[in-house]
Amino acid sequence: MENWSLFSLCVLLGLTSRWAVSFHSYSGAGKPPMFGDYEAQRHWQEVTYNLPVHEWYFNTTNNDLNYWGLDYPPLTAYHSLVCAYVAKLLNPEWVELHASRGYESHSHKLFMRATVLFTDILIYIPAVLLYCFYFCDGFSKQKVATALCILLYPGLILIDYGHFQYNSVSLGLALWGILGLGLGWDLFGSLAFTLALNYKQMELYHSLPFFCYLLGKCIKQGLIGRGFFQLAKISLTVLVTFALCWMPFLSDPKQPLQVLHRLFPFGRGLFEDKVANTWCSLNVLIKIKTLLSRETQLFLSFALTLLFILPSSLKLLSKPNLWQFKLALVNSSLAFFLFSFQVHEKSILLAAFMLPLLVKDGLLLPYVVTSLAFLFLSLYLLSHLTRTNEPLFWYFPFLVISVATFVWLEPPAKFPDLFPVLVSILSFLHFLGFIIYFNLVQLMEPQRKKSQKKTN
Amino acid sequence: TVMAAPVTNDQSWFFALALGVSFLKCLLINAYHSTDFEVHRNWLALTHSLPAAQWYYEATSEWTLDYPPLFAWFEYGLSHIARFFDKEMLVVQNLNYASPATILFQRLSVIVADVVFFYAVKECCKCLREDKGKDLLGKPSFILTVLLLWNFGLLIVDHIHFQYNGFLFGVLLLSIARHFQNRHFEGALLFSILLNLKHIYLYIAPAYGIYLLRCFCFTQSNADGSLQWRSFSVVRLVTLGTIVLSTFSVSFGPFIGQLPQVLSRLFPFKRGLCHAYWAPNIWALYNIADKNHLIVCSYYERVKFKLLDINKLPKASMTGGLVQEFQHSVLPSVSPLATLICTVLSILPALFRIWHRPNGARGFLRCLVICALGSFMFGWHVHEKAILMAILPLSLLAVESREDARIFLILSITGHYSLFPLLFTTQELPIKIFLMLLFTIFSLTSLKTLFRKGGALLNPLEATYLLGLIPLELICEFVYPLTVWQKTFPFLPLMLTSVYCALGVTYAFIRLYISLLTCSDSTKKIKTQ
Numbered sequence: 009m010e011n012w013s014l015f016s017l018c019v020l021l022g023l024t025s026r027w028a029v030s031f032h033s034y035s036g037a038g039k040p041p042m043f044g045d046y047e048a049q050r051h052w053q054e055v056t057y058n059l060p061v062h063e064w065y066f067n068t069t070n071n072d073l074n075y076w077g078l079d080y081p082p083l084t085a086y087h088s089l090v091c092a093y094v095a096k097l098l099n100p101e102w103v104e105l106h107a108s109r110g111y112e113s114h115s116h117k118l119f120m121r122a123t124v125l126f127t128d129i130l131i132y133i134p135a136v137l138l139y140c141f142y143f144c145d146g147f148s149k150q151k152v153a154t155a156l157c158i159l160l161y162p163g164l165i166l167i168d169y170g171h172f173q174y175n176s177v178s179l180g181l182a183l184w185g186i187l188g189l190g191l192g193w194d195l196f197g198s199l200a201f202t203l204a205l206n207y208k209q210m211e212l213y214h215s216l217p218f219f220c221y222l223l224g225k226c227i228k229q230g231l232i233g234r235g236f237f238q239l240a241k242i243s244l245t246v247l248v249t250f251a252l253c254w255m256p257f258l259s260d261p262k263q264p265l266q267v268l269h270r271l272f273p274f275g276r277g278l279f280e281d282k283v284a285n286t287w288c289s290l291n292v293l294i295k296i297k298t299l300l301s302r303e304t305q306l307f308l309s310f311a312l313t314l315l316f317i318l319p320s321s322l323k324l325l326s327k328p329n330l331w332q333f334k335l336a337l338v339n340s341s342l343a344f345f346l347f348s349f350q351v352h353e354k355s356i357l358l359a360a361f362m363l364p365l366l367v368k369d370g371l372l373l374p375y376v377v378t379s380l381a382f383l384f385l386s387l388y389l390l391s392h393l394t395r396t397n398e399p400l401f402w403y404f405p406f407l408v409i410s411v412a413t414f415v416w417l418e419p420p421a422k423f424p425d426l427f428p429v430l431v432s433i434l435s436f437l438h439f440l441g442f443i444i445y446f447n448l449v450q451l452m453e454p455q456r457k458k459s460q461k462k463t464n
Numbered sequence: 465t466v467m468a469a470p471v472t473n474d475q476s477w478f479f480a481l482a483l484g485v486s487f488l489k490c491l492l493i494n495a496y497h498s499t500d501f502e503v504h505r506n507w508l509a510l511t512h513s514l515p516a517a518q519w520y521y522e523a524t525s526e527w528t529l530d531y532p533p534l535f536a537w538f539e540y541g542l543s544h545i546a547r548f549f550d551k552e553m554l555v556v557q558n559l560n561y562a563s564p565a566t567i568l569f570q571r572l573s574v575i576v577a578d579v580v581f582f583y584a585v586k587e588c589c590k591c592l593r594e595d596k597g598k599d600l601l602g603k604p605s606f607i608l609t610v611l612l613l614w615n616f617g618l619l620i621v622d623h624i625h626f627q628y629n630g631f632l633f634g635v636l637l638l639s640i641a642r643h644f645q646n647r648h649f650e651g652a653l654l655f656s657i658l659l660n661l662k663h664i665y666l667y668i669a670p671a672y673g674i675y676l677l678r679c680f681c682f683t684q685s686n687a688d689g690s691l692q693w694r695s696f697s698v699v700r701l702v703t704l705g706t707i708v709l710s711t712f713s714v715s716f717g718p719f720i721g722q723l724p725q726v727l728s729r730l731f732p733f734k735r736g737l738c739h740a741y742w743a744p745n746i747w748a749l750y751n752i753a754d755k756n757h758l759i760v761c762s763y764y765e766r767v768k769f770k771l772l773d774i775n776k777l778p779k780a781s782m783t784g785g786l787v788q789e790f791q792h793s794v795l796p797s798v799s800p801l802a803t804l805i806c807t808v809l810s811i812l813p814a815l816f817r818i819w820h821r822p823n824g825a826r827g828f829l830r831c832l833v834i835c836a837l838g839s840f841m842f843g844w845h846v847h848e849k850a851i852l853m854a855i856l857p858l859s860l861l862a863v864e865s866r867e868d869a870r871i872f873l874i875l876s877i878t879g880h881y882s883l884f885p886l887l888f889t890t891q892e893l894p895i896k897i898f899l900m901l902l903f904t905i906f907s908l909t910s911l912k913t914l915f916r917k918g919g920a921l922l923n924p925l926e927a928t929y930l931l932g933l934i935p936l937e938l939i940c941e942f943v944y945p946l947t948v949w950q951k952t953f954p955f956l957p958l959m960l961t962s963v964y965c966a967l968g969v970t971y972a973f974i975r976l977y978i979s980l981l982t983c984s985d986s987t988k989k990i991k992t993q
Binding site: 009010013014016017020021023024025027028029031032114115118125149 | 488491492494495599601602890891894895898899901902905906908909910913
């Protein structure tokens with residue numbers, strides 16, 4: 009069968025699963041007064057449509073920052089504005105200032121889900137297809153299998169179409185950035201990644217590899233001459249993109265400061281809720297949250313993040329090729345996740361350990377189905393195509409058992425949070441193992457096999 | 465590229481496909497379900513709460529039991545498991561009860577019952593004549609498995625609209641497979657059971673009857689394929705008869721006293737000629753001819769005489785959703801008897817053909833599809849879901865012969881498209897489009913690759929007709945609702961869909977007939993792979 013038909017079948021399967029998941033409930037459904045992320049997105053449409061730009065990030069009588077204030081960079085705000093215009097066309101009640109708080113209806117849900125699907129089709133899915141087409145080694149069947157696995161990745165589907173977010177935009181733009189760099193279009197890649205960064209500040213996790221890769225490449229080309237020229241062009245692209253995105257906020261020096269203040273809320277603690285990183289896990293043994301002062305916490309997390317990120321970045325700087333770049337992306341994001349400040353579980357987007365969040369949203373059924381399907385499918389396909397006996401097969405029953413335990417057993421009354429915490433700690437240990445493993449791989453460069461490495 | 469043999473055994477792909485489609489079905493648990501959901505819940509309730517003697521008299525709900533007794537026993541069995549999900553669904557008075565547990569249970573019962581279908585598909589794959597392919601995606605058995613397991617019509621009718629067709633078609637396909645494997649007694653038994661599960665399969669009973677009589681009771685044929693009267697085996701006839709009669713007696717036995725009541729429930733002829741959403745059959749075209757005349761006449765009359773109020777002219781209920789008597793205004797009205805005669809006439813040539821020159825099991829299958837299609841085309845109160853009875857068995861023939869593949873493509877694409885009006889909610893719109901594209905792209909490309917020798921599979925006219933479905937869908941579902949006419953003529957998109965699809969279905973019917981009547985003996989049959 010021809011490639012195009014196989015790829016389109018993968019896309020259609022991915023789209024069907026996405027839309028089928030969207031039938032289920034969303035974050036904060038029917039839970040006044042605060043509701044959830046869904047209401048946050050709707051609220052941002054309301055705010056950006058009705059209020060002038062200079063009020064978006066400020067606490068005014070019309071804009072109560074305590075009720076889901078904007079805390080993503082300007083591109084998200086512009087996206088919400090565009091959605092709001094469409095919403096106004098369909099039903100003005102959806103974005104009425106103040107009056108539309110907590111608005112919930114079937115048609116509104118369809119509209120919101122449709123906006124996610126639209127941006128997915130526009131940005132994320134083409135990026136995945138191009139990535140698999142150009143950057144996967146192996147037969148065309150392997151490329152198609154990879155595309156299928158990525159498109160069916162439950163974490164993204166569940167967060168975007170279940171819980172409700174727009175991660176496909178930022179991840180898609182970042183993927184376009186990676187594509188650009190891979191094809192040698194450095195300017196395009198930088199542009200795409202800068203846009204991703206301006207959509208969600210979480211993309212900072214990936215920023216250091218991008219920086220080191222490009223810098224390393226320029227250095228390799230010679231800092232005097234072509235390399236310098238290239239560096240200048242890239243820097244200019246990045247600065248101009250930033251300027252364009254932040255233009256409405258540059259008129260008054262207070263504006264960008266406030267935006268930054270919203271984006272990086274150092275006022276909040278080291279972590280919130282149960283997240284599978286070092287601080288949360290450590291907190292079980294030593295109560296660091298209360299033991300150390302906020303400044304010390306900040307310094308500690310900064311230092312450790314830097315420590316874990318430095319080896320990989322320096323290696324990339326010295327050897328700027330694509331394989332190093334991909335590994336550095338993994339290492340960098342893991343390091344940030346494990347050690348930085350105010351991390352949310354969503355930052356990891358890893359299916360099996362998102363359970364606590366999704367059960368809260370009433371998304372247990374789609375979660376179980378998509379995760380099992382994904383695990384089964386990727387194990388099946390990859391073991392067939394790489395012809396190895398994946399030791400990961402034992403993982404499958406292990407995860408099933410842990411999921412079952414979490415769902416059906418009641419935790420002892422003394423420790424009501426026992427299971428979420430256990431899951432977090434378990435995941436944390438996994439991630440710690442991953443970061444050590446991937447760092448070793450990147451630094452030591454063992455003999456690379458012909459088979460394709462799945463690193464992203 | 466040639467791929468080396470996969471690490472795991474050869475049959476793992478079947479398991480992967482089956483599991484994959486089951487996962488998809490699980491994701492659709494929360495989708496829209498039609499009144500058929502309540503129908504089955506009601507049957508669960510009444511079989512559970514009432515003694516068997518009252519099952520066919522019970523009329524608290526409007527959805528009375530109108531399937532044969534074996535299906536009622538099936539529901540009875542299910543109701544015992546339903547107890548553990550939600551006891552309230554088993555109370556007959558709880559009309560339209562649809563708690564999350566109820567939905568979960570009913571959906572899961574359909575998904576689990578599909579195991580029968582999986583087994584049947586596996587058996588059908590074994591009956592394929594040739595199963596060699598360069599790689600997995602080109603193997604006829606793989607293509608057949610996907611065409612059956614991932615059949616678009618079955619997915620949306622069973623797992624969204626809500627019915628138990630997967631399980632029933634599993635029994636049918638298994639019976640067909642048994643006949644292919646020359647295990648005729650089992651095939652006959654399975655078919656009798658099927659008839660007692662859902663009597664709509666009476667449509668294809670003539671094919672079974674003639675085939676079994678001709679090929680099984682007459683044990684031998686002459687060299688040229690004609691009948692050898694002396695090879696009649698009374699033993700076989702009697703055994704077959706015993707099997708059929710005993711199945712029916714087990715099924716209807718407990719209800720022997722109320723037979724008229726049961727039959728009146730099973731065959732409610734009070735319903736109209738056409739179901740609410742017109743099935744794309746001959747009567748749709750007939751209605752259009754009638755309606756056109758009516759529309760033209762009434763407009764003329766209104767303009768000319770300004771007398772006749774359009775509401776005074778008799779016309780059918782076009783606003784969908786209800787089933788009523790249909791009086792044709794200009795052309796002669798059609799009665800149930802007339803449709804029966806038309807149906808019988810349409811399938812008679814095929815039956816004669818397999819009597820005269822049976823082509824073995826494949827000829828039987830072709831005749832079966834023709835019977836199903838003929839009854840669909842001319843039958844009384846046909847539901848467009850019935851097109852599946854022709855599409856699914858035809859899949860078997862489609863992976864073996866070029867001409868059948870072409871007929872299958874036309875029939876399945878138009879047949880599946882005609883099912884679109886079943887899912888009319890906005891939420892399900894993307895799903896039905898994605899799944900339809902999925903199945904269509906797969907069937908087109910895989911069959912094209914299978915029969916790549918010998919030019920294009922579809923000629924330009926056929927391809928244009930099929931492509932015309934895209935603008936039709938855009939108009940009916942996107943453009944039309946935004947126009948003024950949506951209020952005055954809300955039935956127009958449905959009518960357009962039915963008529964357009966009726967053309968394709970009729971074309972497929974004719975071609976299928978031609979291929980049956982002109983195909984030579986199985987020994988001399990040209991292999992087209």
